[in-house]
Amino acid sequence: MPSNKIKNTQSSLEQRVIEVLKGSPLHANEISKKLKIRKNRDHKIIKRILWNLNREKKIIRDKKGIYKIASSEDLIIGKITITTQGFGFVTPLNSEMDEDIFIPAKHVNSAFDKDMVKVRVFAKDKQRSSDKGPAGIVYEVIERNRPGIVGELIAGNDGAYLRPLSRKVPNNIRIVGSLKKAEIGDWVKANIIYGGERSKRNKTVGEIVQVIGKVGDINNDMFAIIQEFNLQAPYTEEEQNRASSLEQAEMKRKDLTSLFCLTIDPHDAKDFDDAISISPGNKKDECIMGIHIADVAAWIQPGSWFDKEAASRGFTSYIPGYTLPMLPKNLTKRISLTADKVTEAHTVLLTIDTNTGEIKNYKRCHSNIKVACRMTYVEVENYIKDKTVCENWAKELTDNLDFLLSTYHTFRANRKRNEKFLEIATTEIRVLRDDDTGEINGLECKKQGESNQLVEEFMLAANSAVARELTNSRIPGIYRTHPEPDEEKLEEFSAFVSQTFGISTGNLASGREACQHFLKKVAGSEYEEIIIPAFLRSMNRALYSAESGLHFGLGKGLYSHFTSPIRRYTDLTVHQQLWKYDTSKKIRGQEEMSKVALDCTEKEKNNDEAYFAANDRLKLHYLLKLMDENKLENYKGIIRHISSTAMIANIPSLGLVGYIPSHYMFKKQSKNSSGDKKEDYQPGDFITLKLEKIDLIKGDAIFKPV
Numbered sequence: 080m081p082s083n084k085i086k087n088t089q090s091s092l093e094q095r096v097i098e099v100l101k102g103s104p105l106h107a108n109e110i111s112k113k114l115k116i117r118k119n120r121d122h123k124i125i126k127r128i129l130w131n132l133n134r135e136k137k138i139i140r141d142k143k144g145i146y147k148i149a150s151s152e153d154l155i156i157g158k159i160t161i162t163t164q165g166f167g168f169v170t171p172l173n174s175e176m177d178e179d180i181f182i183p184a185k186h187v188n189s190a191f192d193k194d195m196v197k198v199r200v201f202a203k204d205k206q207r208s209s210d211k212g213p214a215g216i217v218y219e220v221i222e223r224n225r226p227g228i229v230g231e232l233i234a235g236n237d238g239a240y241l242r243p244l245s246r247k248v249p250n251n252i253r254i255v256g257s258l259k260k261a262e263i264g265d266w267v268k269a270n271i272i273y274g275g276e277r278s279k280r281n282k283t284v285g286e287i288v289q290v291i292g293k294v295g296d297i298n299n300d301m302f303a304i305i306q307e308f309n310l311q312a313p314y315t316e317e318e319q320n321r322a323s324s325l326e327q328a329e330m331k332r333k334d335l336t337s338l339f340c341l342t343i344d345p346h347d348a349k350d351f352d353d354a355i356s357i358s359p360g361n362k363k364d365e366c367i368m369g370i371h372i373a374d375v376a377a378w379i380q381p382g383s384w385f386d387k388e389a390a391s392r393g394f395t396s397y398i399p400g401y402t403l404p405m406l407p408k409n410l411t412k413r414i415s416l417t418a419d420k421v422t423e424a425h426t427v428l429l430t431i432d433t434n435t436g437e438i439k440n441y442k443r444c445h446s447n448i449k450v451a452c453r454m455t456y457v458e459v460e461n462y463i464k465d466k467t468v469c470e471n472w473a474k475e476l477t478d479n480l481d482f483l484l485s486t487y488h489t490f491r492a493n494r495k496r497n498e499k500f501l502e503i504a505t506t507e508i509r510v511l512r513d514d515d516t517g518e519i520n521g522l523e524c525k526k527q528g529e530s531n532q533l534v535e536e537f538m539l540a541a542n543s544a545v546a547r548e549l550t551n552s553r554i555p556g557i558y559r560t561h562p563e564p565d566e567e568k569l570e571e572f573s574a575f576v577s578q579t580f581g582i583s584t585g586n587l588a589s590g591r592e593a594c595q596h597f598l599k600k601v602a603g604s605e606y607e608e609i610i611i612p613a614f615l616r617s618m619n620r621a622l623y624s625a626e627s628g629l630h631f632g633l634g635k636g637l638y639s640h641f642t643s644p645i646r647r648y649t650d651l652t653v654h655q656q657l658w659k660y661d662t663s664k665k666i667r668g669q670e671e672m673s674k675v676a677l678d679c680t681e682k683e684k685n686n687d688e689a690y691f692a693a694n695d696r697l698k699l700h701y702l703l704k705l706m707d708e709n710k711l712e713n714y715k716g717i718i719r720h721i722s723s724t725a726m727i728a729n730i731p732s733l734g735l736v737g738y739i740p741s742h743y744m745f746k747k748q749s750k751n752s753s754g755d756k757k758e759d760y761q762p763g764d765f766i767t768l769k770l771e772k773i774d775l776i777k778g779d780a781i782f783k784p785v
Contacts, residue, residue, distance in 0.1 A: 508734025
C-alpha cells in the first residue's frame, strides 16, 4: 500500500483495520500484510491505530499479541453515575455481575451523569486493585439522560461558554447559535448537542433555550437549581380548579371520631397527612395505638390524570422558599387531617403490651376521625424537657400526651432490644427564608429530638405492619430496603477515622451491633459533627423495591412506606393497592410495582440533591449578607482532607464545607531561637477560619485561617 495513502483520515483507516479483523483474529504484522503495508513508518501508524482501538475497547489484544473484534458479549450495559471528582460508577443491568463498575475519569469519555452506557471491564491485571472491585471504560453511550444543562454564561476566547452549575459536568460548554439576549453573568439553560461517540466532552456544545436571570440574585439562583434538577413547576390555576372538582370514591368507614387524635408536625407544615391516637385496650396491660393517614386513594385513582401527574413528580420537592407539591394544594387542603373537622383516614390500629412494648395485634381500616389538636415538634419537645404547657392545652390533651410518651418509651426500648437499629440523631443547619418576601432571616440548627422520635416510632410501626400484610396477602407493593454496607467502604471509613482523629472504630463489618457500639462511642464528642455524616456516606443508600428485603439501618426485614401519601408517590401507590384489595378490584402487578420503585428511587435522589444544593447556596447568600453588613465572625472548623491545592474543613455551625487554598497549609508557632517555626496542618486539626470569598456558581466558600 503506497505511503501517501496511509495518510488518509484516521477514521477511515481505523475502519479498514476493523474490516480486516472481521475475517479472523490476527497479529499486528499479519494485519499490516493484509493492508499491504511495506514501509516501517507505516507499520508504526498501524500499531498506533491498534493501540487506540484497543484502548477504546473496540478490539481486544490477548497475551500473545493477537487482536480480535470486541463482541457485544464482552460489554456490560448499565447506567453511569458520575461523581463531582469526575470519575464514575456503572450499575450493570444486563449482567450477573452484582458489583458497580468503577470508571476512572480518563475513561468516562463522552458520557454524562445518568447516561445509559456500554462498558468494557478491564482484565483482572488492569483492575484498580484486587480488593476494590471491577473497573472499566465507557465503550459507547446508548441513551442520553440529560437533554439540557444550566450554567452561567461566560466569555471565552472563541465566543460564549456556559459554566455548568453541576459539579458533575467538569468542563465548560461552548455555546452555538443565538444568545437569546442573554448577557455575560446570566444563568441560562442550554440544550446539549453531543459530539460523536469518540469525541471528548469538550466537543459537546450547547444551544441556549432559556434565559433565567442574573447570577447572584437569590430567586434566580433558586430557579436555576429547579431547572438544573428538572423539578416540575407548581400546578397551574386551571389544574388547581380541576382538583377542586374531584369527588371522593365511596368506601365503608369505621367511625373513630371518639378517639383523641393529635397531629405533631413542623411549625411551618402545609399539609397534614398523619395523626396519632392512644386509648386503653381490652385488657388491663394493653393499649391501642392509632396511626391515621389521609386516605388519598379515595381521591386519586390509578391511571387518572392526577395520578399520572403525581407519578411524574414522584415527591413533593422542598426548595427553601418554594414548595413544589406532588398533589395540588386545592386537593391536599381538603384531604389533610386538620383540627376540628371530621376527615377520612386510612387507619392502622396496633394493640401494644404496655409492660413489654410488644405488638399483640394489628388491624387496618378506612375510617372517619376528628383531630382534637394540632401540635408542633417544638411545643412537644418543650413539654418533654420541662413540662411547658401551651395556653390552649387542656388536661385531656396532656393526659393523652403523657400516655403517648410512656408507651413510646416502652415501645422503643423493645424495638431496640429486638431490632438493634442504628441510633443516629442527625443535625441539619437549614436556612430560614421568609415565604412571602424571600428574605433570609438566619440559620436554624435542626437536630432530631424526642418529639420527632415519638412520631417516627409509631410511623415505623405502621409501615412495618402494612409491609407484613402486603407480603402475607400477596399484594404487589413497594418496600423500603437498605442493603448492608459494603465492607470496602466501611474499611475506608475506619481508616479515615483512625488516621484523622486517632479513634478506633472496631470491626464495623461484623454487624449492626458493632456499628451501634461505635456510634455510642462518638456520640457527644467534639468530632461527632464530622464523623456521623462520614459514617452515613459509607452506608449504602436506601432504595424502593417491589421485593421485600432488609432495612439495615432500622433492623427490619419487612418495611414499606405507607404514612405519607400526600408527598410520596410510593406511599400513594401502596394506598391504591390496598384500596383495590379492600374493594375486591384488580390490583396492579409486580412488574408495574418494580417500575414505580425504580423510578421513585431515582426521583428521590434527585430531589435530595436539589434540596441540599439550594440550602447550601442560600447559606452562601447568608454569608454574603453578613459580609455586606460587616457582621462576619470567625468560625471553628475541623480539617477533613488535605490535597495539593487546598484543605477542606467542615464548619459545623454553618453546616458547610470550607475550602482553604494551598498557601495557607501551614501554621506558625511562637518564635524561638531559630526564628519562626512552621508546622503543617493535619486532618483532624481544629482550625479557626474567616471567610475570604464566595463562588456562587460552583457553590464554594473560600476561607483563610485566623
